[in-house]
Amino acid sequence: MTPTVPAGSVVIAHDASGNSAEALAWGLEQAALERRPAAVVRLLNVTEVQSAAWIASSGAGLQVLHDLRRQAVADLDALVALARRQHPGLQVDGHVVERETRQGLVELSASAHLVVLGSHGWGPVGSLLLGSVAAAVTRRADCPVVVVRPPADARLSTEDGAGILVGVDGAPESLPVVEHAFALASLRGRPLTAVHCVRDLVAAYAGSSWVPGVQDAEDGRSALLDTLAGAAEKHPDVAFTAQVEHGLVAQVAGNRARPWDLVVVGRRHHGAWHRLLVSTTTTAVLEHARCPVVVVPEARVPAGRG
Structure with a gap:
């Protein structure tokens, strides 16, 4: 029991x-x-x-x-x-x-x-x-x-890290992920980097040969800023940056000269295909990140969507 x-x-x-x-x-x-x-x-x-x-x-x-x-x-x-x-x-x-x-x-x-x-x-x-x-x-x-996760270099202190990274897809369901990341950044006094990887979902369908265009990046940044607005207003003490990447979120989480202090990703409630895709992405982040990884359940998709 x-x-x-x-x-x-x-x-x-x-x-x-x-x-x-x-x-x-x-x-x-x-x-x-x-x-x-x-x-x-x-x-x-x-x-x-x-x-x-x-x-x-x-x-x-x-x-x-x-x-x-x-x-x-x-x-x-x-x-x-x-x-x-x-x-x-x-x-x-x-x-x-x-x-x-x-x-x-x-x-x-x-x-x-x-x-x-x-x-x-x-x-x-x-x-x-x-x-x-x-x-x-x-x-x-x-x-x-x-x-x-074990640190990339055990000799590094918390102050040596690059702050907190949060992966954001721009969907309304990802708001709990963003809010959790801002709350952690506020509690720990660390800067926050929000990244929208425009390739992650499309690559699953089109393969690694797909290359995003200028409009993809602009649309991704606009969606990212909209998603961050509410949490940023609630936590004015958090210094944050927003960026759009043309790679996979697992690569962003793992490939840095200065390791992240913490990586925050979401877990979506969806059908079998989406569960497989998101599960694979989350597992890749867990395997590549050399710091603690927070997996936050996203809001449930309303009936009739997803």
Whole structure:
């Protein structure tokens, strides 16, 4: 049974991997910035553990499961104690979630403000693999999901980055993505770059040989500025730039001399073809970006559209 965590929490998935530690640090910082409770969760796939234990030694499943539960609780208690010392005043709690990793995180996303996880991880108590868990959770979660990617250069500090990048397609449904990006830029005091890649969608139909014209770029910039207007007015403290690119958003996210501090992309609610296309684009960004990536569910398409 998935445990109940405070509504509006920042849910942070944690296991024994190095990237999981980075995800924990990022999630705690974000929870402190937003003054929201943090719920640190350790995923324990009971069925998988019992099956593996039975194969290894008949009848040993219950003892193995008991030991893993006890170890998971002990690990979380230590993490929570350290987090509370590092962030005085922040509400931090630990939860052992006895669910398959993907399903458990998706269920928690129904009441969470944000789900944070590492790009990969190993161990008997949950495995955060970019190709499976991160991809599945970003596709199905009800709230924004942050996948913390390892930095391009561990020696760089936050101040060395180029700020926050948000990919915008100009559609009304992408407004929640833009608003989330501006809110993050405001909280973190970072500049924001909004990019509209005019090739991304057309390339899926026309192939890599398609070259956008001048009108395509002008139309893209106009749509981009219109999309940014409301969020920019709401967050006048955010310094932002708008640009139209003739490539793919994954290339913009990954190919920079100065890495981004954060990349924000949307996940659209559409039919099977659009789900495949957007899923592929989001996965490409997750694989190319060398910084945390935030995947924000876009507004649902009204009936009769899409």
